Amino acid sequence: MRSAFALALAVVGSACGDDGYDPNSCKPGGTADVDGMVKSESLGPFVRAQQLATNQPTGAGYAIRLDEQAGGCGEVPATGKALVFLFCSPPAALGYKIASEQTFHCPSADVLALIEKDGGADFATATSGALTIAHAGGCLDGDYTATFGVDEVTGVFDAVVCQ
Numbered sequence: 247m248r249s250a251f252a253l254a255l256a257v258v259g260s261a262c263g264d265d266g267y268d269p270n271s272c273k274p275g276g277t278a279d280v281d282g283m284v285k286s287e288s289l290g291p292f293v294r295a296q297q298l299a300t301n302q303p304t305g306a307g308y309a310i311r312l313d314e315q316a317g318g319c320g321e322v323p324a325t326g327k328a329l330v331f332l333f334c335s336p337p338a339a340l341g342y343k344i345a346s347e348q349t350f351h352c353p354s355a356d357v358l359a360l361i362e363k364d365g366g367a368d369f370a371t372a373t374s375g376a377l378t379i380a381h382a383g384g385c386l387d388g389d390y391t392a393t394f395g396v397d398e399v400t401g402v403f404d405a406v407v408c409q
Contacts (some may be wrong), residue, residue, distance in 0.1 A: 248262070249366050251344070253323070256333050257317065258398060259274050263406075265285045266348070273369075273404070273406075275293065275294035275295070275296070275316065275406065275407065276294050276295030276403065276404055276405045276406040277290035277292075277294075277295055277403070277404045278290075278295040278312040278329075278401060278402065278403035278404070278405070279291070279292065279402050279403075280292060280312070280329065280342050280400070280401035281324065281399065281400050281401060282397065282398050282399035282400060283303055283397060283399075284361055284369070284370050284394045284397045284399060285370060285394070285397065287349070287355065289310075289314075289327055289328075289329065289361065289399055290314060290327075290401075291314065292312045292313060292329070292401075292403075293313060293314065293315065293316050294305075294312075294313045294317070294408055295310070295311070295312050295317075295403045295404060295405035296310070296311050296313075296320070296405055296407075297310050297311075297314075297318055297386055297392055297405050297406070297407045297408065298310075298311055298319070298320055299335060299406050300332070301398065302332060304332065304350060304351060304352055304358065305332075305333045305334060305351065305352025305353070306332035306333060306334055306335040306352055306358065307334065307335065307336075307352075308332070308334075308335065308336055308337055309330050309331060309332050310330070310331045310333075310337060310386065310403065310405050311328055311329075311330050311405075312328060312329040312330075312401075312403055312405075313326065313328045313330075314326035314327050314328065319408030319409060320408050322362075322365060322366045323365070324365045325363065325364055325365070326364070327361055327362065327363045327364075327369065328361070328362045328363075329343075329359065329392070329399070330340075330359070330360050330361070330362060331358070331359050331377055331390070332349075332350075332357060332358040332359075332360070332400055333357055334352035334353050334354050334355075335353070336381065336382075337379055337382060337386055338382050339379050339380060339381055340355075340378075340379060341376065341377075341378045342356065342357045342376065342378070342379075342385060343355075343356050343357070343374075343375075343376060344356070344357050344358070344359045344370070344374055344375035344376060344377060344390075344392055344393075345357065345358060345374075346372070346374065347371045347372045349361075350358070357377050358372070359371070359372035359375060359390070359392045360372065360375070361394070369397075370394045370397075371394070371395050372392040372393060372394050373394065373395060374392075374393045375390065375391050375392035375398075376391050377380045377390040377391075378390070384407060385404065385406060385407070386403070386404075386405045386407070387402070387403065387404040387405070387406070388402070388403060389402045389403075390402075390403070
């Protein structure tokens with residue numbers, strides 16, 4: 247079964263940076279790191295990180311997507327896993343709480359985190375965690391800790407905004 251995210255991508259536009267933040271310094275596909283396993287399966291390495299516009303049943307209009315497989319902006323690969331963070335409004339330079347699927351509903355300042363597998367099928371949904379965006383604009387960089395039941399993944403990202 248394909249998730250609503252995979253079926254309802256609508257792409258938006260721009261580029262990223264680090265501590266000496268330059269909003270145009272992102273690599274073309276973005277970058278991301280991850281540490282941890284979920285349901286006894288590894289996650290990553292990620293080869294692209296993107297911010298996308300989306301149309302979710304929850305009302306979430308934006309996503310940061312970290313993919314194991316290469317592809318164009320907004321493409322959902324047929325294989326591999328992706329860590330997806332869903333936002334109700336455009337991601338900003340803030341700290342966010344990762345809410346459970348049961349408590350996430352737009353409008354909200356919380357984020358929903360899920361893992362998709364092999365073409366967009368839902369694999370796991372986070373129960374809690376935190377995501378911080380240090381810089382926003384043409385590029386989004388930040389870090390995350392997401393708990394999936396008893397499993398936890400942590401990492402950093404530098405995501406391009408899809409054009």
